[in-house]
Amino acid sequence: MQRYNVAYLERKKGKAMAVMSIQPRPCTDPKCRGQHAPAERVALAASLCDARGAQLTKLRRQILELLWESGRPTGAYELIEALKLRDSRPVGPPTVYRALEFLMLQGLVSKIESRNAYVPCAHPERGHDCLFFICRTCGTAVELEDRRLERLIAEHAALIGFRPTRRVIEVEGTCARCIAAGAA
């Protein structure tokens, strides 16, 4: 098992300061529904990027934080608005799309095509197909993984000689909370 014990340092006024003491650990719960603290998952993402020699720049990190804090699929323009509030520095759509491309390439974020929106992957530390249950009423997305489903897709793909690249499965419907609240 890989261990993540990276110290996070941020340059401030020329001085190196430890800003986070969180020790990100890979999740070993196979039944996990991605209920992790945003800060912990962002720290894990940072350590994964570090290990791969990929640059999790300030903007990329901020976008990942916003996606984790949002709790539902978030569109690029919503992200731009949220970034403005956070940093008061305007960021253009191409910059945000480039940052999202990076985050997707690193397996840290998935795009929900049906919503044209983005969600953070709960477990970027382990390769998997992201399976999202998206509530049409409140907009929340819950991510699950299922090896049986992954095997099935791989088998079907092999049968027709298809080589899958992006494997994100989206299931739309109504979440348990909305059903309990009386939504259809």
Ligand SMILES: [Zn+2]
């Ligand atoms: Zn987990």
Ligand SMILES: [Zn+2]
């Ligand atoms: Zn995922």
Ligand SMILES: [Zn+2]
């Ligand atoms: Zn709901």
